[in-house]
Amino acid sequence: MTSSQYELRAEHRVAPAAAGGAQRGPVHLWHICPAGRPVALCGEPLEPDAEVRPMSEWATRLPGDESITVTRRCAACADAYAAARWGSGAE
Ligand SMILES: [Zn+2]
Numbered sequence: 317m318t319s320s321q322y323e324l325r326a327e328h329r330v331a332p333a334a335a336g337g338a339q340r341g342p343v344h345l346w347h348i349c350p351a352g353r354p355v356a357l358c359g360e361p362l363e364p365d366a367e368v369r370p371m372s373e374w375a376t377r378l379p380g381d382e383s384i385t386v387t388r389r390c391a392a393c394a395d396a397y398a399a400a401r402w403g404s405g406a407e
Pocket residue numbers: 346347348356357358359360390391392393
């Protein structure tokens with residue numbers, strides 16, 4: 317139930333200007349955000365229209381380049397999420 321308050325949001329690499337500039341690069345890192353808010357728990361501001369995935373996929377692997385693997389998860393978000401889940405309330 318608590319997990320539904322959060323969602324995964326992608327931090328994209330900025331595509332080089334040579335590629336058009338407005339184009340989005342591949343996913344650099346997955347952050348955990350409060351649902352509907354483009355600011356990660358670690359404080360990283362994310363694009364409002366960044367790719368969003370359900371929180372349940374944090375612990376699973378997805379096929380292809382956008383896999384939410386260990387190396388693509390934001391460690392700071394993981395810590396903040398764990399703290400929030402266990403209700404420490406500490407800021
Ligand atoms: Zn983060």
